[in-house]
Amino acid sequence: MISIVLRQLGVFLITFFILSVLAFSLAYLFPGDPISNTSGVLMNHPHYEAVAQARGFDQGLLGQYLAYMQHLFQLNWGVSLQDGASIWHEFKVRFPASLELSVLAMGLALLIGPPLGILAAIHYNKPIDQVISFLSISGYSIPVFWFAQLSILFFAVLLGWLPIAGQVNPLFDVPLATGSVLLDIAISDMPYRGTALLNALQHMLLPVVILATVPLVLLIRLTRNACIEVQRMSFVQGAYARGLSSFSVLQKHIIPNAMQRVTPSVSTAFSLLMTNTLIIEIIFSWPGLGQWFVRSIYERDYPVIQTALLLLTVLILFVNMMTNIYYVWRYPRVRRELNATR
Amino acid sequence: MITKVKRFFASAPLLLTLSACGPALPPNTNGVLYCSEGNPESFNPQMVTSATTLDMTSLQLYDTLVEYDAAKGSLQPGLATDWQISDDGHTYEFTLRENVAFHHTDYFTPSRPFNAEDVLFSFQRWLDPEHPYHSVSGGRYPFFRATRLDQLIASISAPRPNVVRIQLHQPDSSLMSTLSSSFAVILSAEYGQQLLDKGLAPHIDQRPIGTGPFKFRHFRPDVSVYYQAHQEHWRGAPASDSLVFRITPSNHKRMLMLLTGDCDISPYPPARDIAWLQQRDDMNVQQSLSPNTAFWAFNTEVPPFDNPLVRKALSHAIDRDALIHSVYHDHAVRADSILPHTSWAQLALPDAYQYDPEKARALLAEAGYADGFSMDIWALPVQRSYNPNPRLMAEQIQSYLAQIGVTANIVSYEWRSFRRLLAQGKHDSVLIGWSADHSDPDNFFRPILTCAAKRSINNRALWCNAEFDALVTAAIRTTDISKRQLLYERAQKLLAEQVPIVPLAHSIRYQVSRRTVRNMLPPSLSGIRFHAVYSDHGLMEEAAHD
Numbered sequence: 018m019i020s021i022v023l024r025q026l027g028v029f030l031i032t033f034f035i036l037s038v039l040a041f042s043l044a045y046l047f048p049g050d051p052i053s054n055t056s057g058v059l060m061n062h063p064h065y066e067a068v069a070q071a072r073g074f075d076q077g078l079l080g081q082y083l084a085y086m087q088h089l090f091q092l093n094w095g096v097s098l099q100d101g102a103s104i105w106h107e108f109k110v111r112f113p114a115s116l117e118l119s120v121l122a123m124g125l126a127l128l129i130g131p132p133l134g135i136l137a138a139i140h141y142n143k144p145i146d147q148v149i150s151f152l153s154i155s156g157y158s159i160p161v162f163w164f165a166q167l168s169i170l171f172f173a174v175l176l177g178w179l180p181i182a183g184q185v186n187p188l189f190d191v192p193l194a195t196g197s198v199l200l201d202i203a204i205s206d207m208p209y210r211g212t213a214l215l216n217a218l219q220h221m222l223l224p225v226v227i228l229a230t231v232p233l234v235l236l237i238r239l240t241r242n243a244c245i246e247v248q249r250m251s252f253v254q255g256a257y258a259r260g261l262s263s264f265s266v267l268q269k270h271i272i273p274n275a276m277q278r279v280t281p282s283v284s285t286a287f288s289l290l291m292t293n294t295l296i297i298e299i300i301f302s303w304p305g306l307g308q309w310f311v312r313s314i315y316e317r318d319y320p321v322i323q324t325a326l327l328l329l330t331v332l333i334l335f336v337n338m339m340t341n342i343y344y345v346w347r348y349p350r351v352r353r354e355l356n357a358t359r
Numbered sequence: 360m361i362t363k364v365k366r367f368f369a370s371a372p373l374l375l376t377l378s379a380c381g382p383a384l385p386p387n388t389n390g391v392l393y394c395s396e397g398n399p400e401s402f403n404p405q406m407v408t409s410a411t412t413l414d415m416t417s418l419q420l421y422d423t424l425v426e427y428d429a430a431k432g433s434l435q436p437g438l439a440t441d442w443q444i445s446d447d448g449h450t451y452e453f454t455l456r457e458n459v460a461f462h463h464t465d466y467f468t469p470s471r472p473f474n475a476e477d478v479l480f481s482f483q484r485w486l487d488p489e490h491p492y493h494s495v496s497g498g499r500y501p502f503f504r505a506t507r508l509d510q511l512i513a514s515i516s517a518p519r520p521n522v523v524r525i526q527l528h529q530p531d532s533s534l535m536s537t538l539s540s541s542f543a544v545i546l547s548a549e550y551g552q553q554l555l556d557k558g559l560a561p562h563i564d565q566r567p568i569g570t571g572p573f574k575f576r577h578f579r580p581d582v583s584v585y586y587q588a589h590q591e592h593w594r595g596a597p598a599s600d601s602l603v604f605r606i607t608p609s610n611h612k613r614m615l616m617l618l619t620g621d622c623d624i625s626p627y628p629p630a631r632d633i634a635w636l637q638q639r640d641d642m643n644v645q646q647s648l649s650p651n652t653a654f655w656a657f658n659t660e661v662p663p664f665d666n667p668l669v670r671k672a673l674s675h676a677i678d679r680d681a682l683i684h685s686v687y688h689d690h691a692v693r694a695d696s697i698l699p700h701t702s703w704a705q706l707a708l709p710d711a712y713q714y715d716p717e718k719a720r721a722l723l724a725e726a727g728y729a730d731g732f733s734m735d736i737w738a739l740p741v742q743r744s745y746n747p748n749p750r751l752m753a754e755q756i757q758s759y760l761a762q763i764g765v766t767a768n769i770v771s772y773e774w775r776s777f778r779r780l781l782a783q784g785k786h787d788s789v790l791i792g793w794s795a796d797h798s799d800p801d802n803f804f805r806p807i808l809t810c811a812a813k814r815s816i817n818n819r820a821l822w823c824n825a826e827f828d829a830l831v832t833a834a835i836r837t838t839d840i841s842k843r844q845l846l847y848e849r850a851q852k853l854l855a856e857q858v859p860i861v862p863l864a865h866s867i868r869y870q871v872s873r874r875t876v877r878n879m880l881p882p883s884l885s886g887i888r889f890h891a892v893y894s895d896h897g898l899m900e901e902a903a904h905d
Contacts, residue, residue, distance in 0.1 A: 100398075100580065173619045180382045182612070182621045187583045187603040188390040190576070209385050216383040302607065304582045312581070 021345050021355055029338045033331060040327040041085045047319045055085065057096035057104070057320040089327075095320040097313075104324050107309065110196030112328075114184065115305030117197040119294050121221065122228035123287060130233045131279065134240025135272060139263075141245055149237065156234035161293045165227050165300045172223060182302040185217040196304075224301045231293045232286035239282050243275035250274075277348050284340040288333045382620065389893040390601035391876065394613045394622035398580050398606055401496060402567040404542050405485055408501045410744075410886075413541050414626070415604050418886045419586055420462075421544035421569035422593075424453055424478070424523075425535060427798045429883040432703050434535055438473065438545055438570065439523075444838055448530025453478075455521040460591035461547045462574035466566055469549060473570055475517035480548035482515050482525075491555055496564045502542040502796055505806070508534075532838045536799030541886050545570065572597040572890045581606055592890075598878065599893035617642070617871055623894050624872040624879065630688050630747070633869055641874045645881040648701050649868045651745040652694050652803065653792035654860040655736075655756070656819035658784060663732055670858040672722035673788075677759045678714040683864050686752045690869070694862035696851050697793075697803050701884075703840070704800035704847035711855035712862065719763045731764030737781065737789040738771045745792035745866050752790055752863075782816040790863075791819055798884055800847055804831040808859065822859035 044055035051074070053059050058068045069075070073084030088094065094104040137149040173181045184198035185191055191213060194201050198217045202210055247253060248271060256266045298307030306325060313321035345352045395415055400407045404417035417423075424439040439453035459473035483490045485500035486509055503509045511534065513526045527534065537543065550568040554560050567575050572594065573586035584604040590596045605622060607613045610629045614636075616622040628636055628644075637644045657664040657673070664670060683691050692700065695707040723729060738753035739746060746752065750771065757767040772780060781789060795802045805812065809828050812818035827850055834846035854860070870887075872879045878891040 102580065169615065174615065177619065178382075179619075180621050181619050182607070182616050183582065183605070186382065186384060186621075187392065187585060187605060188385050188388050188601060190585060190601070193577070193579060212383050212385060219382050302582075302612070304579070308581060 018346065018352065021352060022342055025338050025341050025345075029334060032334055036327060036330050036334075037086060037089070038082065040323055041082050043319070043323045043326070044085075047322075049319070053098065054319040055095060055323060057098050057101070057318075059098070094324045097321050098318045099313075099316050104321055107321075108306075108324070108328065110193060111304060111306050111309050113196035113200070114198070114303060115294055115298065115307065117199060118221070118224055118228060118297070118303060118305060119287075119290055121225045122294075123232060123290055125225060125229040126232040126236055126286065126290075127283075130236030131240045131276070134237045134279075135244055135267070135275070137237070137241045138244030138248065138271075138275075139267065141248075146241075150241070153234040153237040153241075156230045157238070159230075161227060161231060162296050162300060164230065165223070165297060168223055168227060169300075178219075179223055180216075180220050181223070184220055184303065185213060186220075189213040189216060191217075220301075224297050224303060228290065228293055228297050232283075232290050235282065235286050235289065236279065239279045240275060243278040244271055246278075247271050247274045277351070280344045280347070281340065284333075284337040287336045287340075291329065291333060384896060388601070388896065389599045390603060391599050391889060391892055391894050392621070392623045393602065393604050393887075393889075394607045394616055394625040395584075395604040396610075396613075396627065397608055399578070399584065399604075401564045402575065402578075403496070403546070403564040404544050405481075405500055405502070406496060406564065407542075414882075414886050415584060416567070417541035417544050418571065418888050419573045419602060420567050420571040420575060421546070422459075422571055423539055423541070423543050423545065425539045427536065427539040427884070429701070429798070432701075434539055437539070438478075442535075448532070448836065448838055449527050451525040451527070451534065453523045453525075455523065456593060457521060459570050459593045460589075461550070461570055462568050462589055463591075464566075464568070464574055464576075466562075467547075467550050467553070467568050469547065469568075471549065473545070473547075474520050475523050476520075476548045477545050478523045479515060479517055480551055481544065481546045482512075484546070485509060486512060486515065492551060492560060492563065495560045502540070506533075506537050506796060506802075508537055530836045530838070532835055532843065533797070533799040533801040536797045536802075540797035542796070573602050594890060597890050599889070602889050614871075617873065620873065622873075623876045624870065626868070626870050626882065628869055628871050630690055633690070636871055643872045643874055643876070643879070645870050645872070645879065646867050647881040647883060648692065648699055649744060649866045650699055650701065650795035650798070650884045651792060652697055652699060652865055653691075653743075653745040653790070653863045654694070654697065655788060655790055655863060656860045657788045657858075658786050659820050659822045659859050660784060661787065663726070663728060664734075664787065666726050667857050668722050668726035669728060670861075672719045672726065672728075672763070673760070673765070674712045674858050674861040675715045675719040675722065676763045676765070677756050677861070679712065679863055680714070682752055682755055685755060686746070686748050687864060687866065690747075691864040691866045694864050697808075697854060697860065697862050698800055698847075698851065699795075699865045702798075702800045702803075704844055706848045706851040708851065708855045712858075716759075716762055723763060723765075729764075731766065733766040733768070734760075735770045735787040736767050737777070737786045738769055739789075739791055740771045740774050740777055743792060744794060744868075745864070746790065747866075749790045756790075781819065784821055786819075789819055792863075795884065800843075801831065801835050804847075804850060805835070808854070820859035822857070824853070824857060824859075827853050827857075 044051040047054045050060060052069045052072065056068050056072060058065050071084065072088065073080040092105045096103055133149055137146040140146045169181050172179045180186065191198065191201050191207065192205050194204060202213050202217055207213065253266060253270050256270050294305070295307030295310060297303065298305045299311060306329065309321065310325045313325065345355060395411060397411045399412040399415045400409060401412065402416050402420065404413055404421065407413065422438045424437055426435045426437040428435045438456050438459060440456050441454040443452045455475060455478070457472070461469040461473060463469060484492045485503045487493060511527055511531050513528045516524050518524055546563065547568045551563055554562050572589055572592045574589045576585045576587050578584045583606060586602040588597045588600050607616060610627055613622060613625040614628055614632060617625045633644065636642050657670050659665055679693050683689060683693055695709045695712065696705050698705040723731065736753045736756060739749035742748065753769045757769060760767045793803065793807050807817050808822060809818065809831060810823035813821055813823050830846050830850040830853065834843045837843060868882050870882050875895050877893055877895050880888065
C-alpha cells in the first residue's frame with residue numbers, strides 16, 4: 018500500500034513539475050515583459066528593479082524558475098495587472114467559494130447518482146429504468162448554461178422563489194472571513210444568523226443542483242451499466258443459486274463489485290464539474306475562481322491567468338491522485354494487480 | 360438501499376420549503392440594493408472620471424460646499440451656508456456650516472466637527488503640488504485639470520475657522536458651478552493627518568471618511584460596496600439603514616435581478632426592454648435628459664468646409680428626427696442648440712438646422728458646388744452615452760447626403776488611432792459629442808469651440824472665431840445671470856449662422872426601480888441622491904397577499 022501511495026505521489030510530483038515549467042514559461046509566452054507578466058509589477062513602478070532581482074531575472078532560466086517556485090510556495094503570487102490586488106489574497110477568498118459550490122454539488126451527485134443507477138439496474142428494462150435512463154440521457158445532452166438559464170427563468174423570474182445572484186443577500190452584511198458563505202455565517206456573530214443561513218442556502222440551491230447534474234448523470238449511467246454487467250457474472254448467478262435473497266445479493270455482491278468499476282471515474286466527474294463550475298459561477302455571479310479566471314482572460318491579466326491555470330490544474334491532479342489512492346486502498350484486488358502480487 | 364432512496368425522496372419537500380416563501384430577508388430592513396455597472400475606480404471622486412464611480416461615491420460619502428438643484432436650476436447651500444462674491448469677481452468668501460459630523464467608523468474616530476481646515480486640505484490636495492497627498496494614488500485630478508480650476512484659483516485661505524476665502528486669477532462665473540459638481544468633495548483633514556502619521560496615506564482613497572449621508576463599511580471587488588447610514592448627518596439621518604451597490608456589469612443581468620428582487624434599483628436598462636418595463640405595475644421607470652450633446656463637427660480648416668455656406672447646406676441635408684428614431688430608438692431628444700434643454704442659457708433654434716434638402720441644394724449651388732463633392736465622415740468606433748451607434752448614424756447620414764449629390768465615405772479606426780488622427784486634424788467631418796462635467800453652460804462652449812480649445816485638441820471643428828471667443832469670455836467674466844444669458848444667446852445664434860458643428864441629439868438616461876422603493880428621484884447631472892430613499896418591504900408582503 019505504502020509503495021502505491023509513494024508511486025502516486027511520484028506521478029503527482031512529476032506532473033506538477035511539468036505543469037509548473039509550463040506555467041513559468043507562460044511569462045515568456047505571453048506578449049510583453051516577462052517580469053510584469055509574472056509579478057504584475059509594471060516597468061515604471063518604483064519597485065520594479067527589486068522585483069526583477071527577487072524573481073531572479075538577473076540570472077539564467079534555471080535561477081528564474083527556482084525563484085518562481087520559491088515565490089509560489091511562499092504564496093507570493095504577485096499582483097493583478099488590472100487593479101494591483103494581491104493574487105493570493107484574492108485567491109484565498111475565492112477558492113473556498115468555488116470549493117463550497119463544487120463540493121456540495123459533487124456530494125449531491127454522489128449521494129443520489131449511484132443509488133439511482135442501482136435502482137435502474139435492478140429494474141433493468143422496466144419502466145423505472147426507462148424513466149431514469151431517459152432523464153440521465155437528457156441531462157447529459159442539455160448544456161449546463163442553457164439549463165441554468167431555464168431554471169432562472171422558471172424558479173426565479175416566473176415563480177419568484179429563489180434569488181439568482183451572489184452568495185447571500187448583501188443586506189445581511191455577512192463579514193468576509195473564509196470566502197465560503199456557509200462558514201462565514203457559522204463563525205460570525207451577526208444578528209439573524211438563522212435567516213441569513215436560510216438566505217444563503219436559497220442562493221446556493223439553483224447553482225448546486227444545476228452543477229450536480231453534470232457528474233450526476235455520468236454516475237447514474239456508469240453505475241447502471243456496471244451493475245448490469247456484474248449481475249450477469251457467474252458468481253452473482255451462483256449466489257442466487259445458493260438461495261440468497263435478492264436484497265443480500267445486491268448488498269453483498271452486486272453493489273461492491275459495481276462500485277469498483279465506478280470509483281476511478283469519480284475524478285473524471287470532478288474535472289468535468291470544475292469546468293462547469295466556471296460557467297455556473299458566471300451565470301450566478303458567484304464570487305469564486307471562475308469569474309476571476311474568465312475576467313482575467315478578457316482583461317489579459319497575465320499574472321492572474323498564470324497562477325489560476327496552475328492552481329486549477331493542481332486541484333484536479335490532486336483530486337485524481339486522492340481518488341486513485343482511495344481506489345487502491347478500498348479494493349485489494351486492484352492493489353494486488355498493481356503490485357503484481359497474489 | 361431502497362430505504363436510502365426513499366429517505367432521499369422524503370427529504371425533497373424539505374428542499375422545497377427552503378424556497379416556497381421566496382427569498383428570506385433580514386427582518387425590519389429598509390436597506391436599498393442598487394445594481395451598479397462596475398467597480399468603483401476609487402472612493403475619492405476628486406480622482407475619477409467615470410459616472411459609475413461618481414454615482415457610487417460622491418453624493419453618498421461626501422458633501423460639497425454648494426449643491427446644484429436641477430429642479431430649481433439654482434445653487435443651494437451645502438457645507439457652506441452662505442457665500443459672498445467681491446465686486447471685481449476675484450474673491451469668493453464662504454461661511455461654513457457648523458456642527459457637521461464626520462463619519463465615525465471602526466478605522467476612524469473624529470475628534471472635532473468639520474471646519475475650514477478640511478476645506479483647505481481637500482482643495483490643496485489637487486491645487487498644491489507640494490501637498491503631502493498630492494501625488495498619493497496616482498496624483499491625477501482629471502476634472503480639475505479639464506475645467507482648469509487648478510489654474511484659476513490663485514490662493515485659498517481661512518481667515519476664520521468657519522470662513523474660507525478663494526482668490527481667483529481672473530473673474531470666472533462658472534466657479535460656483537464647478538464647486539457644486541460631485542468632484543469637489545470635502546475630505547477630513549484630521550483623518551488625512553492620522554493616516555500620514557501611520558504611513559498609510561493611500562488609505563484615504565480606499566477607506567474613505569466624509570460627511571455624507573452614508574459611511575463606508577466594506578468593499579469586495581466584483582461583488583458589492585456596503586455603506587451604512589451616517590446617523591449624525593447634518594440633514595438628519597438617512598431614510599434607510601444601509602445602502603448596497605451590487606456590481607453587475609451586464610445590463611440583462613441587472614434587469615433579471617430587478618425582476619427577482621436581487622436589486623431594488625438599476626440604471627441603464629437594455630434599450631429594447633424599456634417599453635416593456637414601463638408597462639409593468641411592479642416597476643417604476645424614470646428618465647432624465649442627460650447633459651450631453653451628440654454633434655457632427657466639420658473640419659473648418661479644409662475646403663470645402665471652410666465655407667459656411669457648405670456647412671449650412673449639410674446641416675439642412677439630414678433629418679435628425681429620423682436619426683433619433685433609428686439610432687437612439689427614440690431614447691433621445693433632438694438637439695436644437697449645443698446646449699441641452701435643461702440649461703438656463705439654452706436658445707432653441709430649430710429652424711437653423713431644419714431638414715430641407717431643397718434649401719441644402721440651393722446653398723450648395725450658391726457656394727459653387729452644384730454638382731456636389733466627395734467627403735469623409737468619421738464615425739466613433741465606440742459606443743458613447745451620447746451616441747449608442749455612431750456607425751449606423753454615419754450610414755444614414757451617408758444616404759441623406761447622397762440625395763443632395765454629396766458622396767460620403769465612412770471612416771472608422773480603432774479607438775486609440777482614431778483619437779490620435781482626430782487630434783492631428785486629418786478628418787473632413789466627425790460624429791462625436793460632449794458630456795458636461797458640471798451644470799454651467801460655459802462647459803459647452805469654452806472647452807470645445809474656442810480658439811484655446813483648438814490648441815487643447817478638444818475643438819473637433821478646429822474652429823476659431825474671434826467674435827465667438829469674445830462673447831463666451833465676456834459671459835464668464837460677469838456673474839450677472841441676465842447679462843450672461845444675453846451673451847450666450849448671441850453665441851448660439853452665431854453658431855447657427857457659422858455651423859462649425861451640427862447639434863444632433865441629447866440622450867435620455869433611464870433608471871428602473873421596484874415599486875417598493877420610496878422617494879427615488881430621476882438621475883440628475885450631479886448624480887443620484889439616496890438620503891431620502893428607502894425600501895419598503897412591507898409593501899411587497901402586502902402585494903403578495905393581494
